[in-house]
Amino acid sequence: MNKPVNMFDFLKKTKEGIKKTREALGSQLASIFSRAKIEDSLWDELEELLITADVGVATAAKLLDRVKERTKKEKVTEAAGVRGILKEEMVRILLEPAASMKTAPTAYQPGPLPAKPWVVMVVGVNGSGKTTSIAKLAHLYRTQNREVILAAGDTFRAAAIDQLKLWGGRAGVDVIAHQPGADAGAVAFDSIQAARNRNADVLIIDTAGRLHTKFNLMEELKKVRKVLAKVDPEAPHEALLVLDATTGQNGLAQASHFREAVGITGIVLAKLDGTARGGIVLAISDELKIPIHYIGTGEKLEDMAPFNAREFVEALFESNQA
């Protein structure tokens, strides 16, 4: 069993993971809210800051509209009061997608999973952080002593199979793989059979991020999905889309293709530590309406935390009190 996780560690990881964002936003937020009274320039400065932080033009406008409305309704006159409302409205936007979707159990929580094997398919464009995130997830499941099997469904590159095996070794889990160039559907079929035969708790399937055309890629993902469903009509129980936080708004456009092809249930936002524009979480929640389940906070096996909207927003504003 991998060392159990402590919820406090997750908070620490979240704070470390958004260090760059906090550094970029903290002093500016402090200066915006240091004024005594609310004036027009406060709203302009806030909007500009949110857009710089990658919140996105539409989401920033929506957020500020809600904050302004409440400020008026609640007769708030101090800038400090606006700060509190802003935090609450940010949390609200971040929680909205989860409210409209079936929530999946999280990897680090104890207790039995609703299906055995619990099948997780992981998709995303090339280089977004899929393979690394799979290893991190496997590690989280292992902290609860669950038997995990990984499937090397990215058969497109030989190096991808070796990379997954390397990570599997680090996380202490087995990898089902075929030869490079093999059919990804066949790997999916073998892996779900193997997971059943071995009585594994969790099966996580890596997929290719790059094929000759986007059409081929989406067709391959659909096929993997279909093969899994033949063995277990409920599978995959989760389809996680890995987005690279450093690509910002550009990453959002990709999501719709993956959503159509595989029906995304949640997002893993990788490389959040690599950007000062962590406001992208708000754009993702508001524009894609898909809940963010996990954030990637570094390159190591342990560098992943569950996404907690309240903690995230608190951490974002914390540097501002220093």
Ligand SMILES: Nc1nc2c(ncn2[C@@H]2O[C@H](COP(=O)(O)OP(=O)(O)OP(=O)(O)O)[C@@H](O)[C@H]2O)c(=O)[nH]1
């Ligand atoms: N700093 C940081 N780097 C990360 C994180 N997640 C992944 N990376 C790095 O991003 C790069 C790509 O990660 P991979 O896991 O190989 O991405 P992939 O989506 O599997 O890539 P392909 O298989 O080529 O499509 C690697 O150098 C990782 O170390 C993260 O949360 N933080």
Ligand SMILES: [Mg+2]
């Ligand atoms: Mg990969």
